[in-house]
Amino acid sequence: MGVDHPVYSKSSRHRQGYVSRQLIDELKNCIEEREDELSRLRTESGATDSEKRVVCLSAENESLKHSLSVTQGLLQQLSVIPTQSSSILIKENENLRCRVQQLESSLQHRAEQLAHLERQSEQSDWRRGEELRRREERVRELQLELERERGREPQVKIVTQTVEVESPTTLMQLAEARESNQQLSEKLTSQNEKCRQLEEHIRKSDEFSCNLQHKIAAYEREINVLRQELLKEIDHLEQRKEEAVAAAASCSVEHFQSLQDQFFNLQKRLTALPPTLRTMKTDYASLRSQVRNFSDFYGAAINDAKKQISAAMSEMSEANKDLLEKYRKEVALRRKYHEQLVELKGNIRVLCRVKPVLKEDQHEDGQSVVVTTDPNNESALSVLKGKGRSHNFELDRVFHPQATQEEVFQEIEPLITSCIDGYHVCIFAYGQTGSGKTYTMEGSTENPGINQRALKHLFSEIEDRKDMWSYAVSVSSVEIYNEVLRDLLSKDGEKLDIKINPDGTGQLHVPGLRVIEVKSFQHIKKLLAQARRNRITFGTQMNQHSSRSHALLMITVLGTDLASGAKTTGKLNLVDLAGSERVWKSGAEGERLKEAQNINRSLLALGDVIQALRGKEKHIPFRNSRLTYLLQDSLGKGNKTAMVVQVSALESNVGETMCSLKFAERVCKVELGPAARKIEKGGGSHHCD
Ligand SMILES: Nc1ncnc2c1ncn2[C@@H]1O[C@H](COP(=O)(O)OP(=O)(O)OP(=O)(O)O)[C@@H](O)[C@H]1O
Numbered sequence: 001m002g003v004d005h006p007v008y009s010k011s012s013r014h015r016q017g018y019v020s021r022q023l024i025d026e027l028k029n030c031i032e033e034r035e036d037e038l039s040r041l042r043t044e045s046g047a048t049d050s051e052k053r054v055v056c057l058s059a060e061n062e063s064l065k066h067s068l069s070v071t072q073g074l075l076q077q078l079s080v081i082p083t084q085s086s087s088i089l090i091k092e093n094e095n096l097r098c099r100v101q102q103l104e105s106s107l108q109h110r111a112e113q114l115a116h117l118e119r120q121s122e123q124s125d126w127r128r129g130e131e132l133r134r135r136e137e138r139v140r141e142l143q144l145e146l147e148r149e150r151g152r153e154p155q156v157k158i159v160t161q162t163v164e165v166e167s168p169t170t171l172m173q174l175a176e177a178r179e180s181n182q183q184l185s186e187k188l189t190s191q192n193e194k195c196r197q198l199e200e201h202i203r204k205s206d207e208f209s210c211n212l213q214h215k216i217a218a219y220e221r222e223i224n225v226l227r228q229e230l231l232k233e234i235d236h237l238e239q240r241k242e243e244a245v246a247a248a249a250s251c252s253v254e255h256f257q258s259l260q261d262q263f264f265n266l267q268k269r270l271t272a273l274p275p276t277l278r279t280m281k282t283d284y285a286s287l288r289s290q291v292r293n294f295s296d297f298y299g300a301a302i303n304d305a306k307k308q309i310s311a312a313m314s315e316m317s318e319a320n321k322d323l324l325e326k327y328r329k330e331v332a333l334r335r336k337y338h339e340q341l342v343e344l345k346g347n348i349r350v351l352c353r354v355k356p357v358l359k360e361d362q363h364e365d366g367q368s369v370v371v372t373t374d375p376n377n378e379s380a381l382s383v384l385k386g387k388g389r390s391h392n393f394e395l396d397r398v399f400h401p402q403a404t405q406e407e408v409f410q411e412i413e414p415l416i417t418s419c420i421d422g423y424h425v426c427i428f429a430y431g432q433t434g435s436g437k438t439y440t441m442e443g444s445t446e447n448p449g450i451n452q453r454a455l456k457h458l459f460s461e462i463e464d465r466k467d468m469w470s471y472a473v474s475v476s477s478v479e480i481y482n483e484v485l486r487d488l489l490s491k492d493g494e495k496l497d498i499k500i501n502p503d504g505t506g507q508l509h510v511p512g513l514r515v516i517e518v519k520s521f522q523h524i525k526k527l528l529a530q531a532r533r534n535r536i537t538f539g540t541q542m543n544q545h546s547s548r549s550h551a552l553l554m555i556t557v558l559g560t561d562l563a564s565g566a567k568t569t570g571k572l573n574l575v576d577l578a579g580s581e582r583v584w585k586s587g588a589e590g591e592r593l594k595e596a597q598n599i600n601r602s603l604l605a606l607g608d609v610i611q612a613l614r615g616k617e618k619h620i621p622f623r624n625s626r627l628t629y630l631l632q633d634s635l636g637k638g639n640k641t642a643m644v645v646q647v648s649a650l651e652s653n654v655g656e657t658m659c660s661l662k663f664a665e666r667v668c669k670v671e672l673g674p675a676a677r678k679i680e681k682g683g684g685s686h687h688c689d
Pocket residue numbers: 354355356358401431432433434435436437438439440546547548577578579646
């Protein structure tokens with residue numbers, strides 16, 4: 001037992017307990033009201049009525065006591081269920097029992113008080129009875145006296161008659177007698193009045209007691225109604241208790257039934273278990289033996305597999321060796337063809353790019369376009385000069401104004417590949433100020449120029465070759481302005497000098513120049529941005545500084561053949577030259593003339609170097625300017641050079657355009673001879689292919 005049934009829920013039990021407590025409280029209040037009423041009546045009413053009322057109230061009290069005991073009994077009955085059901089209800093019952101005990105003791109106390117009041121009422125009744133008796137006696141005495149006085153009157157009349165006949169003395173006596181008679185008569189009247197008042201008082205007392213009786217009757221009716229309600233509530237509680245008990249019983253039966261079912265099921269399963277257990281045991285034993293044998297079997301299988309794998313691997317490595325050999329041959333062949341192609345194109349290549357006419361160029365006079373390209377001939381260009389005289393130029397490649405940055409770079413790309421292979425390469429942009437040199441070399445963020453594209457290609461080539469070659473790329477950047485060299489990768493832009501390397505190799509050397517090793521294209525992009533920023537910063541105080549300075553980006557690519565250990569040294573010089581306009585011809589003076597002379601000294605020196613190379617002279621005047629001095633090892637014989645000549649298409653610039661194109665034509669005629677690859681064989685001996 002002791003099963004908590006959901007029907008007889010905690011909340012319903014709480015509700016029952018709460019209703020019982022409420023009933024008891026109501027009863028208690030009712031008793032207290034009645035007792036108050038009783039004491040009030042005792043003080044107000046006469047003895048006889050009070051007596052009756054006391055009797056009534058006592059009876060009422062008795063009936064209330066009875067109700068209480070019934071409720072208590074009901075509570076005790078209810079307490080049986082909770083004891084079986086749960087400890088919460090037991091506690092609740094305990095509380096109720098305590099409460100009932102408290103009520104009983106309070107009721108007893110009230111009963112004692114009632115008895116005391118009864119005694120007091122009896123005494124007061126006795127006193128009132130005494131008083132009434134005394135008053136009745138007094139009335140009787142007064143009536144008797146009145147009777148007596150009435151009886152005396154005829155005697156007075158006789159006296160009066162006697163006086164009439166007898167004497168004046170007797171008349172006086174008669175007057176006195178009359179006076180006394182008068183007094184007696186007054187006394188009688190007052191006594192009568194008193195009597196009437198007493199009668200009136202008695203009538204009022206009767207009326208009052210009648211009222212009280214009515215009230216008592218009303219109270220009795222009320223008590224009856226309450227009693228009926230209480231009885232009803234008790235019946236209701238009884239009914240609910242029975243329902244709860246029945247529900248709890250049915251629930252326990254159901255629960256018991258389900259437990260029984262479970263028990264039977266368990267029993268069934270228990271009986272079915274031993275055979276399963278036996279099967280499992282045999283399975284386990286067989287598995288154990290399998291596991292024991294498995295390691296032997298597994299070891300043999302692994303050995304077989306190992307043998308197969310090593311055989312396959314040796315086969316593979318043989319095949320790989322063949323493949324690698326083939327690949328090497330292929331690469332060598334590719335390089336050879338590439339070299340042949342570049343050589344066929346010429347190791348010095350002259351490209352020309354015609355700048356498109358932009359909005360900002362249209363504010364001057366002479367806006368007509370005088371430079372035209374030939375859609376059928378990628379090398380031809382013609383300039384209309386004067387009246388109908390046109391000059392035709394033939395260069396390695398001419399880019400029309402709408403040519404894209406990518407198209408220009410495609411022409412340059414083979415040179416970048418050569419640099420990785422170990423060649424020294426120089427690419428420079430030449431042309432008058434504003435003709436688009438910086439645009440072609442640096443470009444914009446959205447549309448980068450040769451510099452960024454070349455470096456991107458360089459790193460992607462390196463990535464492609466990583467299985468056979470390892471490369472170290474380092475970069476430095478300088479600006480030459482007024483023949484002064486500044487490091488564009490140092491913050492303060494310190495001035496630098498060019499010297500011969502003290503190691504006796506005759507190589508050039510710039511002490512203090514920052515040479516930064518770069519691992520990725522992203523890194524080099526940051527350095528390019530830094531160089532651009534520094535060039536702008538250094539030039540802020542000088543008018544048209546950037547137009548008059550040469551910017552050089554120098555990249556060294558050291559390669560190591562992972563198989564043979566051979567080492568290559570490739571160099572790539574990317575140069576954005578200063579404006580090539582003939583300032584000295586325009587009558588510049590002082591500082592401006594000096595500046596123009598210095599700028600043009602570099603450009604003139606470049607022209608001289610080109611001229612000497614063209615004439616295959618023994619002495620090439622590299623040392624005539626810092627620019628040619630720096631470009632010495634990538635511009636001369638055995639190297640690869642590309643010059644991008646930038647020209648404006650507008651009539652207003654025709655003079656400078658003609659100059660630039662004539663210079664380009666001269667460069668075109670230079671023969672640098674076959675390019676030499678800078679490679680050191682694995683053993684350390686220097687060798688040029
Ligand atoms: N092919 C082109 N397409 C669009 N805009 C161009 C092109 N070439 C040059 N420009 C624009 O023309 C202007 C001048 O070009 P840029 O600064 O490159 O000339 P520059 O020759 O380097 O001049 P400077 O000698 O003064 O440095 C720039 O605003 C540039 O963006």
